[in-house]
Amino acid sequence: MNPKYEQQMKKGVLEMLVLKLLSQDEKYGYQIIGELKNCSDGLFSMKEGTLYPILYRLEDDELVSSKWSEPKGKEISRKYYAITEKGNQVLSALNQLWFDFSNKVSSIMEEM
Amino acid sequence: MDQVTYINAIVKRLHCSNRKKADIRKELRSNIELALDNGESWEKVRKDMGAPADIAAEFNENFPQSERNAAKRRKRMQVAGVIVLALVVIVIAVYWMLPRSSVIHGTTFDEKTVIRQAEQIIEMINSNDYEGIRNQSNGSVKTVLTDQTISVAKEKLGSNLGNFKSYSSSYTCQIVQKGKKYAVAEITALYENRSVTYTITFDQGMMVAGLYMK
Numbered sequence: 001m002n003p004k005y006e007q008q009m010k011k012g013v014l015e016m017l018v019l020k021l022l023s024q025d026e027k028y029g030y031q032i033i034g035e036l037k038n039c040s041d042g043l044f045s046m047k048e049g050t051l052y053p054i055l056y057r058l059e060d061d062e063l064v065s066s067k068w069s070e071p072k073g074k075e076i077s078r079k080y081y082a083i084t085e086k087g088n089q090v091l092s093a094l095n096q097l098w099f100d101f102s103n104k105v106s107s108i109m110e111e112m
Numbered sequence: 113m114d115q116v117t118y119i120n121a122i123v124k125r126l127h128c129s130n131r132k133k134a135d136i137r138k139e140l141r142s143n144i145e146l147a148l149d150n151g152e153s154w155e156k157v158r159k160d161m162g163a164p165a166d167i168a169a170e171f172n173e174n175f176p177q178s179e180r181n182a183a184k185r186r187k188r189m190q191v192a193g194v195i196v197l198a199l200v201v202i203v204i205a206v207y208w209m210l211p212r213s214s215v216i217h218g219t220t221f222d223e224k225t226v227i228r229q230a231e232q233i234i235e236m237i238n239s240n241d242y243e244g245i246r247n248q249s250n251g252s253v254k255t256v257l258t259d260q261t262i263s264v265a266k267e268k269l270g271s272n273l274g275n276f277k278s279y280s281s282s283y284t285c286q287i288v289q290k291g292k293k294y295a296v297a298e299i300t301a302l303y304e305n306r307s308v309t310y311t312i313t314f315d316q317g318m319m320v321a322g323l324y325m326k
Contacts, residue, residue: 029139030146047160048143049167052136053174060176068138076145079138 010044014054016098017044019083019091022064026082029055055081063087115144118158125168128175129182136171211289213296219286220316221295226284230297230312233320237262237310238276249320257323265325274304287313294321 021032029051036044058064064081071077083091113121123137147157161167175183216223229248236244242259249257283298295314300307313322 028142028146030143030150047162047167047170048140049162049170052139053171056132057174057176076142076149078142078146 013098014044014046014050015058016091016094018051018054018058019063019087019094022081022083023088023091026080028069028078028080030078032081058087061086063090113158115141115154118164119144121164122167122171125165125172126175127172127183128179130186132175132179132182209290211287211294213285213287216284216286216295219295220293221284221286221314223284225318226295226297226314227282227299229314229318230282230299230310231279233312233323234299234301234310235276237266237325245320245323249323250315250317253320253322257320269308269325270306272305273308274306277302277304280307292316296322 017036018032021027021035027035029048032055033046033048033051036046055064055066059066059081062084064083064087066079066081069075069078069080119137119140122140123133126133126136128136144154144157144161147160148154152160172180216226233245233248236242236248242257242262245262246254246257278301280300280302282300285296287294287296293316295318296311297314298309298311300309309326311322311324312320315321
């Protein structure tokens with residue numbers, strides 16, 4: 001199958017998944033990529049070129065905020081992203097939408 | 113390709129503000145360093161991240177309109193800057209090439225010397241002393257002022273000027289062309305049958321650099 005079909009399907013849920021991961025705790029980009037890959041058993045293997053534009057878009061929409069860490073000693077400075085109050089509200093709405101969406105899609109796929 | 117080159121290859125392709133580019137550069141560097149610190153090899157990290165052009169394309173596709181506008185503005189300013197610079201260079205070049213004249217007083221040339229020298233040349237023309245004129249001319253003019261050239265020029269003034277009578281007017285100035293200074297004398301000589309205006313140009317060595325008669 002052409003990989004772009006799979007990519008298109010995954011594309012629709014990435015914002016929601018990123019918000020979900022951030023709703024647990026603030027995280028930096030490399031961490032988000034790693035956790036998403038582990039949680040999905042490798043299904044969501046996001047590249048930096050995909051993740052960072054999503055994070056910047058979420059930040060522009062005020063759904064997440066960011067700050068650079070103060071490195072201690074030889075520690076590498078990291079940019080942490082945290083979900084905002086508005087982000088939590090949107091996540092909740094997306095969660096509900098996903099529930100309805102996935103149910104409807106599943107019922108169509110089963111019927112036909 | 114090392115880290116710095118890799119990141120530069122991504123950032124230079126981004127269509128966003130300089131501030132955003134700096135932010136992305138810092139974040140990509142941090143990400144790579146974290147991966148390397150985690151034991152991943154640079155080759156694996158680069159392979160996982162993908163080609164710089166693809167990464168940049170993904171960023172560009174997702175930048176908000178404000179970032180794209182900032183990039184367009186920066187590009188317009190760069191183009192405008194190049195155009196202005198080119199125009200300045202052209203203006204300076206034209207200014208340098210075009211002759212600029214000024215009064216001879218206060219320049220390196222002495223007005224009386226210029227007039228006296230110009231009158232000497234006119235006297236040589238009157239007496240057909242073309243060799244004398246060439247001896248007073250600079251290198252490039254000397255080759256042009258052949259006997260034939262001067263004779264033809266005199267013939268165009270008329271077959272019989274008559275005897276020389278006097279000088280009626282003189283005007284001098286300094287011109288600067290391509291960084292070089294010249295003195296120009298315009299002297300009107302009266303002959304029995306008509307007047308002739310000679311325009312004689314001298315270089316800084318007071319050698320003839322131009323000769324015109326009408």
